[in-house]
Amino acid sequence: MKRRNIWLLAAVFGAVACQEGYIDDIKPVPPGEDVTAPxxxxxxxxxxxxxxxxxxxxxxxxxxxxxxxxxxxxxxxxxxxxxxxxxxxxxxxxxxxxxxxxxxxxxxxxxxxxxxxxxxxxxxxxxxxxxxVEPYQPIYDGEIFYMAFDGENTELVSITNPTRVGEPGFNNGGKKGSAYSGVTDGYLTFPFADLANDEFSAAFWYKLNAVPDRAGILTVSPPGPTNNNRTSGFRLFREAAGAKQRIKLNVGDGTVDSWFDGAEAADVEAGSDWVHIAFTIAGDRCAVYVNGNIVSQGTFSGISWADCDALTIGSGAPNFTEWGHLSDLSLIDELRIFDKALTQGEVQQMIADN
Structure with a gap:
């Protein structure tokens, strides 16, 4: 009974307050003059x-x-x-x-x-x-993968997009149009199963940023306890060579790994203009090219892709990091992958076409 009387009193007070003008009436406000267009x-x-x-x-x-x-x-x-x-x-x-x-x-x-x-x-x-645009049609024999990096990361043969880790972006000063622009802790990955072949080649244009002093560029590595399992797949990376950066390739045959290090011939000047990088893996031989010139080559027993499930662009991560081959802050453009071992003439023709 006491609570009900309190509510009754509050209702009466509210009604009186409205009648006495304690609560303002709602009044419309003119919207004002229409000054600007949408x-x-x-x-x-x-x-x-x-x-x-x-x-x-x-x-x-x-x-x-x-x-x-x-x-x-x-x-x-x-x-x-x-x-x-x-x-x-x-x-x-x-x-x-x-x-x-x-x-x-x-x-x-x-x-x-x-x-x-x-x-x-x-x-x-x-x-x-x-x-x-029309779907991209490969223009070179054996071409199975092409990334133009023209404001998008779409792989144009299969029309698929990568997994993007971190914030890699684009630079409008590409070799053609824009280019992939690396950032710290950033890279791209693609599923690799459809790209694995007994013969394999990759080619791209590269504009070096020598900081940090080592980085992964293009890698396909199996996982391992130290992120340095080199028994299968490949690792294309760079390391400091004095004031320059040396391009190196490591390839695994399923049991051991082989090195293709061109020494001074594979060195790239810090701050240099665009250079063309390519490498080929055949059943009996590997080769590394810089600007169409062979900088390293040798016999090889054939690649193994055991436990290799991802291609990384712009880093050694996630599976090749023990030696600090992390994100590359350089520019990469016109990346192509082939299901064959390119000849030197074919590499040089790609350079001439650009």
């Missing part, structure tokens, strides 16, 4: 986006944000001049975060246009050009 921020696609898929016709997820100082009236989206969406209902009348799928993007160049109009009739138009 703004548009594109999220996807962006200017220059390249869409790489196997299908001739694919879908994209269009994403953008429209804001206005007073109120958005409507938004129209066009692809190549044809309307594909119209928005005229906005839960937040000053900001719209839009996302929708469009399923009819054919191979070729396209222009996406977003037109946003506010309730006062002011409009803003923003367009971006993008392209759905």
């Amino acid at each position: 703004t548009i921020s594109m999220t996807y696609p962006l200017e220059g986006t390249l869409i790489r898929v196997r299908e001739d016709v694919t879908s994209i997820n269009v994403r953008f944000t429209v804001t206005d100082d007073i109120e958005i009236g409507n938004v129209v989206v066009e692809l190549d001049g044809n309307q594909i969406a119209q928005l005229d209902s906005f839960p937040d009348y000053r900001k719209s975060v839009a996302s929708f799928a469009y399923n009819e993007v054919a191979t070729g160049e396209h222009t996406l246009t977003v037109t946003a109009t506010d309730v006062a009739g002011k409009s803003t138009i923003q367009s971006v050009d993008f392209e759905k």
